Amino acid sequence: MTQDQSHQSPEEEFRLFRTVCKEQRIKVTPQRLEIFRTVIAAYDHPSAEDVYNRVKDRLPAISLDTVYRTLATFESGGIISRVSFCEDKTRFDPNRKPHHHLFCTVCKNLTDFYWANFDNADLPPEIPEWGYPETKHVQIRGICSHCSRERNKA
Numbered sequence: 001m002t003q004d005q006s007h008q009s010p011e012e013e014f015r016l017f018r019t020v021c022k023e024q025r026i027k028v029t030p031q032r033l034e035i036f037r038t039v040i041a042a043y044d045h046p047s048a049e050d051v052y053n054r055v056k057d058r059l060p061a062i063s064l065d066t067v068y069r070t071l072a073t074f075e076s077g078g079i080i081s082r083v084s085f086c087e088d089k090t091r092f093d094p095n096r097k098p099h100h101h102l103f104c105t106v107c108k109n110l111t112d113f114y115w116a117n118f119d120n121a122d123l124p125p126e127i128p129e130w131g132y133p134e135t136k137h138v139q140i141r142g143i144c145s146h147c148s149r150e151r152n153k154a
């Protein structure tokens with residue numbers, strides 16, 4: 001699982017960002033662009049605080065609140081999505097390809113994985129009886145191999 005392949009190239013992302021901003025009437029400002037670049041370059045599903053810490057050197061006037069609001073704007077524009085199951089804080093996800101998540105309950109690392117067989121599988125009959133699913137997402141929680149090695153050392 002090489003993570004570079006899971007994201008589009010920066011040029012593609014950048015083009016898409018401008019297109020979506022135009023469609024959603026989101027004004028492209030230097031601040032928003034910098035926040036976008038930071039989120040797109042992140043492979044770790046950063047929280048708003050993480051994004052703020054990464055941009056504040058380049059954007060000395062930025063506040064955490066502005067970062068929150070910008071991420072919320074990006075989210076409603078469909079540029080990024082929110083990962084809601086993480087225990088502590090909301091994390092943001094720039095990967096718009098259908099994918100699933102591995103969550104380490106020790107280090108809180110959140111890793112993308114792809115599962116075409118699941119994506120293409122027929123739904124069990126209860127689901128169409130229940131209603132209309134819009135998305136299906138698998139979340140696997142556990143202990144990553146790094147943390148389990150650390151644990152065995154102790």
Ligand SMILES: [Zn+2]
Nearest residue numbers: 104107144147
């Ligand atoms: Zn871990």
Ligand SMILES: [Zn+2]
Nearest residue numbers: 093095099112
């Ligand atoms: Zn993800």
